[in-house]
Amino acid sequence: MSAPIKVPTMAEYMAQGKNPEVLFWVGCAGSFDDRAKKITKAFARLLNEAGVEFAVLGTEEGCTGDPAKRAGNEFLFQMQAMMNIQVLNGYEIKKIVTTCPHCFNTIKNEYPELGGTYEVMHHTQFLKSLLNEGRLKVEGGKFKGKRITFHDPCYLGRANNEYEAPRELLQKLEVELIEMKRCKTRGLCCGAGGAQMFKEPEKGNKDINVERTEEALETQPEIIAAGCPFCNTMMTDGVKSKEKEDSIEVMDVAEMIANAKDL
């Protein structure tokens, strides 16, 4: 798209003897998955646009350990956690924002007991605060009046009781938000959590992401909005399996905002 994004690393900040306002925790999907990288970049552009002084850890970042922990490998989880905490504490990080609800949940809830206490925000919460502070302006633009449904990520919603931040952002985009039959506290999982992303599902009569996509399609949306790179993959696959990829897009809320602003 337009101007190149400015993404300094913590090491660069450190070299200048400065501290950023917030650390952007990119996460593994956000770093390596082609689809998720677009979300990462969209969010970074928004941070640039709002003039937020942020940094990433870059090559010093490692998996939070979420999939290891939910798979039952507490050892590996705690190894990852301790290594990350050493890096984060070494840089004296106070505030973290991430586009992945799994990283968000793990760092926010499971790191403090292991010595890593930070203010942790999901990117939809952070974007909301930028809007409230007037640092970022959002208008409907191309999304105005579009039929959009929002899929709640389990680790943002039920796990951490945040249902409103992504919806408030969508409202700012002036979309026609149509809720699925099961939403918020009763939202159905996309099927990726608990390390399911990395294995074949057990025998059943349907894939969970297809079940969820069918519910989303019932709302006849033009876009399925998501707030998690894994949900995004699962829903995208679901839409493809229903052969609707030409008419329905799966987009992260941050991508929609960046898109509305032609960033």
Add this chain to the structure above:
Amino acid sequence: MQYIPNILFLLALILGIGYFTRNIRKVIRNIKLGQEVDSSDNKGQRWNNVIRIALGQSKMVVRPIAGLLHIVVYLGFIIINIEVLEIIIDGLFGTHRAFAFMGGFYGFLIASFEILAVLVFVSVIVFWIRRNIQRLKRFLSPEMKGWPKNDGNIILYFEMVLMTLFLVMNATDISFQEMNSGNIVSKHIAGWFGGTSVETLHIIERTAWWLHILGILVFLNYLYFSKHLHIILAFPNVYHGRLAPKGQFKNLESVTNEVKLMMDPNADPFAAPAEGAEAPAKFGASDVMDLSRIQLLNAYTCTECGRCTSECPANQTGKKLSPRKIMMDTRDRLEEVSKNIDKNGTFEPDGKQLLDDYITREELWACTTCNACVQACPVSIDPLSIIMDMRQYLVMEQSAAPSELNVTMTNIENNAAPWPFNQMDRANWINES
């Protein structure tokens, strides 16, 4: 001779309450087989939960029909039981309607009992229809075959019979009907007995009275063998329920110590364990004794309503996992261990465990940890925590993760991402246009 009914009543009361106490003590003993956990924090929040979730039934009404019917039966149960106090006094001292001296207020009380009795009766009929005629999906799961199905119906029959006896007892009580205060429902039933002789009416009244109180005592003792134990345990269970965000899974302290040691440059990796050091703790859970006391309390509290299972994404898409079955299996295994202890004094290994003999690996690996089951439970049961503890056992004690997950974990270990990408490439996205 005239004291024989009083003595019989006293005996029935002692027997009923005594046997019940014995079984409740057994429940407590069995729960204490689990690992101790500290839930002494945040007393204010915990009592608040008891008032809101348990007493106030706040999570029941998420499903309005079942929720409202349940509130009727719940209120009926609590309020009509005030009458039991009078029955006990009458039974012990040979009085008749000892509280009748309260006059108008007594009439008001009985009238509300009678109305509630009818409402409970109707609600219970609807419950029965939902289970047996409408056949709601969540009552038809594989784990609901046999005893669990019968158990559900037996409870409903009990309640129908008890409510009927209460109304018949009032309707055939000549002096009560002559008082004509509070017999708001029973006066209509009394009409059906028109023409019956005074002696016969008296016999029917006495029979209904005795069957009513004996029925209550039998029902009380049925609880231990039934899912209906929730009427007592829901309260402590909600009190001890989780307060932390649902996404926060507990960190194993034993692992923390080992990881700290591994990361300590000054630690001697070859050091022998200190003299008299405790044997390393078992990681995760393969049997009920490895679970926490709260998880075991959860298992006894579960009333098998199936709201968890009907919200579970794995179950909805035909996988074997059912969070309700996890709880039922845990209780069944705990009861098996309990019988073993009753027989042998202490637990003699029986070559069985919760894992594999009750809960299969296929069920455990189907979970997405989405917390829908935890959210759905009206009495704060946490099936997910049991699934997680058992996964920990499989992975850390048995290295028995599905092979794709082993690959994922090796990747995390080697290159700090679940996929085989080099950590040095982690920031490459910045410069890719």
